[in-house]
Amino acid sequence: MTGVWLAHRILVAFFLAWIVATIVFLALHMVPGDPAELLLSTGGVSPDPAAVAELREKLGLDQPVLLQYGGFLAGLMRGDFGNSLVDDYPVLHEIGLRLPRTLELILAGTLLAIAIGMPAGVYAALHRGGRFDRAASWITALLLAIPVFVVGTLLVLLFAQTLKIMPAGGFVPLTQDPAQHFKLLALPAVAIAKGLAAVLFRMTRAAMLDALANDYVRTARAKGLAPTRVLVVHVLRNALNPVVTVLGLQMGALLGGTVLVEYVFNWPGLSTPLLRAVEARDYPMVVGIVLTISVLFLLINLVVELLHAALDPRIGAR
Amino acid sequence: MTDRNFHPSRRAVMAGGAAFAGAFLAPRGLRAQGKDTLRFALSSFPANLRPFQHVGTSAGAIKLMIHRGLIGYDAAGKLRGEIAESYRADGERAYVFELRENARFHNGDPVTGEDVNFTIEQIAGAKSTAYLKAAYEIVESVEVKGRSVRIVLKAPSATFPFHLASFNAPIISAKSTDNEAIGCGPYRITGTERGTRIDLAAFDGFYRPGFPKTPKLACIAYADENLRVAALQAGDVDLIEYVPWQSMESIANNSALKLDATDGPFMGLVFNVKQGPFANAKVRQAVAYAVNRADIVKAAFFGRGTPMEGMPVVPNSPFYDAARESHWKQDIAKAKQLLAEAGLPNGFQTTLLSSAQYGMHKDTAEIVQQSLAAVGIQVTLQLPDYATRLQMGNRGQYEFAVVGYALDYEDPDAMSSFLAGSTASYQRSFGFENKAITELLAKGRGELDPAARKRIYDDLMRLALEEAPMVGLAWRSQGYAFRREVEGFRSLPGSLSFYSPVTLAETAIR
Numbered sequence: 001m002t003g004v005w006l007a008h009r010i011l012v013a014f015f016l017a018w019i020v021a022t023i024v025f026l027a028l029h030m031v032p033g034d035p036a037e038l039l040l041s042t043g044g045v046s047p048d049p050a051a052v053a054e055l056r057e058k059l060g061l062d063q064p065v066l067l068q069y070g071g072f073l074a075g076l077m078r079g080d081f082g083n084s085l086v087d088d089y090p091v092l093h094e095i096g097l098r099l100p101r102t103l104e105l106i107l108a109g110t111l112l113a114i115a116i117g118m119p120a121g122v123y124a125a126l127h128r129g130g131r132f133d134r135a136a137s138w139i140t141a142l143l144l145a146i147p148v149f150v151v152g153t154l155l156v157l158l159f160a161q162t163l164k165i166m167p168a169g170g171f172v173p174l175t176q177d178p179a180q181h182f183k184l185l186a187l188p189a190v191a192i193a194k195g196l197a198a199v200l201f202r203m204t205r206a207a208m209l210d211a212l213a214n215d216y217v218r219t220a221r222a223k224g225l226a227p228t229r230v231l232v233v234h235v236l237r238n239a240l241n242p243v244v245t246v247l248g249l250q251m252g253a254l255l256g257g258t259v260l261v262e263y264v265f266n267w268p269g270l271s272t273p274l275l276r277a278v279e280a281r282d283y284p285m286v287v288g289i290v291l292t293i294s295v296l297f298l299l300i301n302l303v304v305e306l307l308h309a310a311l312d313p314r315i316g317a318r
Numbered sequence: 319m320t321d322r323n324f325h326p327s328r329r330a331v332m333a334g335g336a337a338f339a340g341a342f343l344a345p346r347g348l349r350a351q352g353k354d355t356l357r358f359a360l361s362s363f364p365a366n367l368r369p370f371q372h373v374g375t376s377a378g379a380i381k382l383m384i385h386r387g388l389i390g391y392d393a394a395g396k397l398r399g400e401i402a403e404s405y406r407a408d409g410e411r412a413y414v415f416e417l418r419e420n421a422r423f424h425n426g427d428p429v430t431g432e433d434v435n436f437t438i439e440q441i442a443g444a445k446s447t448a449y450l451k452a453a454y455e456i457v458e459s460v461e462v463k464g465r466s467v468r469i470v471l472k473a474p475s476a477t478f479p480f481h482l483a484s485f486n487a488p489i490i491s492a493k494s495t496d497n498e499a500i501g502c503g504p505y506r507i508t509g510t511e512r513g514t515r516i517d518l519a520a521f522d523g524f525y526r527p528g529f530p531k532t533p534k535l536a537c538i539a540y541a542d543e544n545l546r547v548a549a550l551q552a553g554d555v556d557l558i559e560y561v562p563w564q565s566m567e568s569i570a571n572n573s574a575l576k577l578d579a580t581d582g583p584f585m586g587l588v589f590n591v592k593q594g595p596f597a598n599a600k601v602r603q604a605v606a607y608a609v610n611r612a613d614i615v616k617a618a619f620f621g622r623g624t625p626m627e628g629m630p631v632v633p634n635s636p637f638y639d640a641a642r643e644s645h646w647k648q649d650i651a652k653a654k655q656l657l658a659e660a661g662l663p664n665g666f667q668t669t670l671l672s673s674a675q676y677g678m679h680k681d682t683a684e685i686v687q688q689s690l691a692a693v694g695i696q697v698t699l700q701l702p703d704y705a706t707r708l709q710m711g712n713r714g715q716y717e718f719a720v721v722g723y724a725l726d727y728e729d730p731d732a733m734s735s736f737l738a739g740s741t742a743s744y745q746r747s748f749g750f751e752n753k754a755i756t757e758l759l760a761k762g763r764g765e766l767d768p769a770a771r772k773r774i775y776d777d778l779m780r781l782a783l784e785e786a787p788m789v790g791l792a793w794r795s796q797g798y799a800f801r802r803e804v805e806g807f808r809s810l811p812g813s814l815s816f817y818s819p820v821t822l823a824e825t826a827i828r
Contacts, residue, residue, distance in 0.1 A: 031706070032702070032705075032706040032709055032710070033703070033705035033706045033708075033709050034709055037708070037709055037712060038705050038708060038709070086365055087365055087366050094512075097512060097513075098513070153544070156545065156548045156552075157548070160548055160549075160551075160552035160554070161548050161551045161552050164552055164553060166552075167549075167552065167554045168545055168548040168549040168551075168552045168554050169540070169542075169545050169548070169549065169554075170514075170538060170540070170549070170554065171511075171514050173511065263541065263542055264542060264545065265545070266539075266540050266541065266542065266545055266549075268511075268513045268514045272513060272541065273513065279675075279703070279704065279705055280705065281705055
């Protein structure tokens with residue numbers, strides 16, 4: 001039963017990925033701006049129409065869109081995303097280089113958010129109406145209201161420009177200088193984490209309060225179970241389900257949020273080549289990166305559903 | 319309660335925090351690199367480093383470090399011999415270059431006349447995609463005799479030396495391949511982190527003994543202009559290019575930093591002269607008189623620029639004429655009179671093409687819109703992304719448009735980019751063609767006598783003001799900023815500002 005459910009989910013994920021790839025491919029070709037003309041206009045030179053035609057032919061842009069689409073799908077089947085129209089660099093190599101950095105940023109941000117948001121939510125629920133609960137509610141409202149690029153800029157202003165204790169931004173490979181690598185990761189991870197931590201705090205607090213009000217918690221306490229066991233086994237486990245759902249959805253949203261954070265902190269993840277590719281109408285690069293992000297989003301959703309099934313066996317059985 | 323045992327005490331939390339901070343947040347001094355590495359923040363990561371392609375000024379900066387041409391620019395913007403120890407005109411159609419005996423490529427080979435010949439063939443060859451291909455097609459032959467190289471041209475050319483000095487025409491070894499161009503500049507690339515940074519080390523075989531002064535360069539791309547400034551202020555980098563105008567004042571007032579800026583690139587308007595109201599030169603002139611250029615400098619460049627009321631000629635140029643350069647001083651009455659003479663006394667409605675992608679293009683368009691309302695021209699702004707804007711410009715899908723320019727060299731001939739050309743370009747008024755202007759440009763290019771050239775370009779610019787195919791709006795300040803400890807870096811004057819990284823060979827950290 002679970003195997004069929006999983007196979008169904010994976011098939012749906014593939015179908016959705018194909019829909020996304022098709023929409024992005026067609027949308028890009030409908031937007032004005034010819035990559036060949038743009039390439040030849042660099043430096044303000046007048047592109048010779050013959051040269052533009054020649055380049056279009058070389059890049060395969062002279063073929064009908066449907067034919068190009070067919071070639072694109074065939075490439076996808078072979079696991080080939082094509083090469084950049086700008087510098088002929090393989091799109092998969094670019095994604096292979098950049099994706100781990102984006103994932104690292106998301107992972108660091110998520111871990112930070114979990115480490116702060118969930119314990120704070122548990123504590124606030126256990127001390128409902130207390131000073132911490134009230135203060136944390138205000139702070140989370142503020143964190144959710146401030147846009148991520150404002151937080152990013154403020155972090156740079158405070159830690160890099162004023163206190164001069166952190167670098168303003170950039171990237172150093174882990175293998176080259178681990179200490180500097182993590183230092184450069186810290187501020188963007190905090191910027192990414194701020195919204196997620198606030199959401200996790202609120203969700204954990206609400207779910208904990210719901211769970212604490214259940215009869216089985218009262219029964220467990222009445223049986224004389226240790227408070228820690230009641231909290232961890234009976235309250236937290238039941239409260240986790242909605243929190244995991246939100247965490248999964250938010251991690252997907254982080255994939256989009258990293259675009260701004262990577263730009264503000266000069267973190268060379270997927271966002272820079274995506275922006276540059278859109279500007280240059282570098283079709284294969286845009287489609288490749290958007291498809292990768294979409295597949296990741298679908299994967300995260302799949303993992304969330306699997307986690308749900310693990311936490312609540314009734315889901316897998318349905 | 320048992321679970322309270324899990325709660326750490328406040329003291330423990332603070333101690334842990336302090337330990338973390340102590341271990342992680344090293345003081346700035348520990349982060350700073352030594353004097354042997356100069357960290358240069360680029361505005362973008364170069365799309366490629368192919369020697370003869372023009373892919374932006376960041377790529378140009380790297381090329382100025384790893385390559386050298388036959389001739390180049392000194393810090394004052396004057397032409398000087400580079401690989402050529404000396405050069406001279408030989409008759410009207412030839413130049414003779416004496417190559418330096420100690421010039422070496424990065425692979426250790428001496429720079430020879432054959433390498434010069436190879437380079438010219440690569441640029442001017444039939445299948446070349448070089449930026450300067452058209453300019454190099456004037457070369458008839460290259461004669462090599464020992465260290466002497468004689469380049470014979472098909473026709474006299476006063477501008478050929480400028481093309482030789484371009485960062486898009488360096489001398490490369492004949493052993494170069496499509497994937498690797500072997501240069502002879504002061505630095506060689508030692509490492510590249512794609513999209514992030516390029517590391518360079520001093521080439522010990524560079525022809526100038528004792529140069530470059532700094533052993534290593536780390537060129538790091540910071541696409542966000544505000545972060546570029548923050549990185550300089552935080553001490554992460556020593557030098558930045560493309561200083562945003564809004565930050566120039568704070569940098570100039572910072573005692574730890576130095577700003578070196580010059581008016582170089584500029585903004586202008588071009589028109590669709592094939593159809594619509596701007597086909598009439600009087601309407602173009604009316605626009606030129608109506609625009610409030612001081613407001614453009616204030617709004618788009620935070621006061622860091624200069625109104626351009628005539629042709630794009632800098633005051634220290636031998637071709638400068640003070641009266642001509644204030645020709646378009648704002649005069650609303652004159653603008654209205656010209657509109658009346660054109661049969662449009664009540665103005666008209668039109669569309670101005672610009673782009674919202676770059677603030678300076680959008681802000682300039684908005685000021686033009688406001689200015690023209692005063693003479694009855696109701697302007698609707700069209701602000702697509704830059705890619706769409708370029709395509710619309712190249713195809714003439716506009717009525718008039720905002721353009722940003724940076725001339726390739728300090729000579730009126732560089733105005734060819736917006737005054738004449740065989741194919742349509744977003745840089746030129748669509749459909750504009752003036753036989754007299756084209757002939758004067760060709761005449762000026764072929765004239766070697768400076769006084770005669772001045773007369774030719776005086777005639778040309780008088781005609782260009784009458785026809786107004788490009789209406790200049792404002793010079794914009796182009797700046798580099800660096801830490802006070804950085805010595806020897808200079809911003810080259812005028813449109814040569816983008817050649818400033820050539821002075822990195824003379825730059826050192828105190």
